[in-house]
């Protein structure tokens with residue numbers, strides 16, 4: 001991989017017409033070790049957030065020993081780069097053949113579920129392979145309520161009374177049991193974990209069975225940009241969220257229970273930025289070479305404001321407008337699809353024009369992992385960059401990130 005000090009240096013040297021991902025391994029190591037130090041339990045990285053081999057490898061080297069996986073593709077990706085790592089198979093709804101693969105081939109001994117038919121599926125394979133249920137931990141996924149940019153509790157999770165019954169059933173069979181939840185991605189309300197822990201407490205006290213673990217899932221918010229027009233208060237930073245979570249864990253009486261967290265976004269978001277090129281400027285619209293069907297689907301909901309920095313093409317000698325005036329530009333994606341337009345504008349100098357580049361920061365989560373080949377566009381160029389996106393002074397231009405560099 002080519003190495004540059006900054007994304008700007010990469011853009012000016014490569015003059016790329018295709019999107020370029022800028023990987024910052026040092027930032028990844030810093031963020032994951034920070035998380036592991038602050039969380040009072042085990043850290044299992046959620047592979048779906050970004051399963052690139054360079055990411056998994058860097059995490060394993062940084063000391064991550066557990067990975068949260070959901071499919072055979074993810075089992076293999078982890079095994080390839082970290083043969084000794086433990087895997088937690090936390091998808092509540094699994095194919096029978098995948099359960100077999102997990103137990104038989106990959107030696108996975110931790111799974112999640114939220115329904116009795118899933119217990120039956122698992123038990124069938126446990127019997128077929130003549131395994132002792134006591135060697136396996138089943139986490140019962142409970143419903144949670146909260147506010148996240150991506151709400152996931154509507155899809156998975158047993159209601160409290162149902163969860164009690166599932167815990168008792170699995171315990172009776174001889175499995176070790178735990179409680180897990182996943183509050184959704186990028187929580188937007190700091191009370192979210194506390195409410196989920198309250199539910200877990202209720203379920204535990206009604207079930208009356210020994211708990212082998214409590215898994216608090218993911219959802220930890222990563223830092224993004226700020227829309228200059230937004231009136232919403234800022235979310236507390238990860239440090240504050242963590243200290244509250246530690247307090248709530250004690251408060252609900254879980255400090256003696258083995259704990260696991262499954263962070264994805266907060267670990268990997270800052271580790272990548274993306275260089276895109278302006279293919280055409282039409283008034284206050286910019287047509288770029290990436291979009292919602294490639295690296296930018298995560299921002300499509302409008303709940304996430306991506307920070308961005310302007311990289312003017314020095315080859316352009318004539319420009320219109322005032323470079324000091326920052327204006328909102330509508331950003332249209334590369335495909336011919338009319339929904340391929342970002343829901344939030346990028347705030348950039350008025351002088352931005354065809355041929356310029358934009359570096360979009362904090363793009364490591366749910367970007368590479370969600371890109372499609374739609375319309376034949378598939379960004380897949382990587383370089384290594386040594387300077388963090390938000391290092392140094394204010395960027396020359398930005399999309400809704402006023403606090404950058406302050």
Ligand SMILES: *Cc1c(COP(=O)(O)O)cnc(C)c1O
Nearest residue numbers: 046182185218219262263264265
């Ligand atoms: C997606 C997912 C995660 C990671 O969520 P982030 O918000 O990226 O931290 C963790 N656990 C489960 C079960 C998930 O589905």
